[in-house]
Amino acid sequence: MTERIIIAGSGGQGIMLLGKIIAEAALLQGKFVTWLPAYGPEVRGGAAHCMIIIADDEIGSPFIDKADSLIIMNQLSLVKFKSRLKNNGLMIINSSLAKLDNKLKFKAAEGRCTDIAEGLGNIKAANVVALGMYLASKKIISVENTLGVIKKMAPQDKPELLKVNLEALEKGRELVKNG
């Protein structure tokens, strides 16, 4: 098994963090994993993406040419990365900020991640809504391990943040489960 994931959006949307959560959850499952950020003069509001590979065997190149899954958080990233998805690949898309056209060669799960997160009281949790959608779409990393990583990462002194993120994860999963 090799799962290649590209996550793309805007700086400040928690793109890198989302990648790290997936990578660490995969690590807990005993998989080989690489996480590669786009680095450079990146700024809040600028373009951001990262690449995660999860595999049963040692991973060669950490760079992803064609992805099995694409998590898209804004319109700019959709334009930039849609050609990088394999035919029949999976696209998770934040439809609050990106619009798909009708000619799809791939499976897509759409969710208004940003609106949902805002509804939960913290717009920054949009990335975790997308994570929930990914978990429900592909059973590569378990909900249990993902929750473990989020709980470990959450700041101890701000329990309300953890609560919002757990709700966001659940909302994301429901979106996909309820079709």
Next chain:
Amino acid sequence: MTGNEAIAEGAIQAGCTFYAGYPITPQNELTAYMANHMQKSGGVFIQAEAELAAINMVFGAAAAGARAMTSSSSPGISLKQEGISYIAGAELPAVIANVMRGGPGLGNIAPAQSDYFQATRSGGHGDYHCLVLAPASVQESYDLTCLAFTLADKYRSPAIILSDGLLGQMMEPLLVRKEGKIELPAKPWALTGCTGRQANVVKSFYLKEGDLEKLNLKLQKKYKEIQQKEQRWEEFFLTDAKVALVAYGTMARIARSAVKVLREKGKKVGLLRPLTLWPFPKKAFTMPKKKYLVIEMSYGQMLEDVQLALCGKAGVEFLGRSGGGIPSEQEIIVKVNKIYHGKNI
């Protein structure tokens, strides 16, 4: 953990007690990690005012017997060359990490392997060499940094960790060794205060006729010993390979992916991955019946070492990009297929 952080953690594990550096992308995580952890582990961290200052602080700390280290990326490493030459001339151990980026000039911050010549051919003035180690994973960034300190002490020579932007930035799992305190070798030559003993002298300045030649002959003898004893490499599906890829660092990972794909299609392709770039693992090039394909993120630097190692006994092809371009798995597969079917020889 990122590759950059793994180099830093490896250094601390190896008993490094002095780090001086100056920020530059894409190696900043290394300096930041040292800033966070050096003091906690009882060492000294200094953000120097410039690269030159940093390497000269390392020069001083090494002369005093500390396991000392600096790090930078390509343009910053160019600035350090004077100091590295002095350290080699004074026969001091020190570790220098170069997380390579695109050049020449200020270049860009994308990964590259264009500093191969600078690292392996005495980047500064004078007849000297640095040991050069090339990790290809986060784990190796850690392991080879530990080894670099051991070898630097053993041969009283600067050792370079030659990483690149991609390897430095990527995260992978890391197994940290849980050894207790590392036993450091005795350094009777170090400048530790000469109360009760004869004064030690550490210098690279020899004006008296014949003295500098003596130092050079001593260095050459040492380099010969290093070349005999310290060549290291890894083989992957090499024994029966008709086409042998030769690549190091990040490029070796991509080449490895290509080998896997080609093997699945029944093609006899293998990978020879140098772990030491100086000494270059000439001993590994003993199978002249193969065709070799050297792959680099540069325009043919290690290529020359492969040609020298083979002395014309086997065909050598090259695939390289630089300035931020990285040869892809697909480009490698296309090139190998051409060579495999004799179209390019």
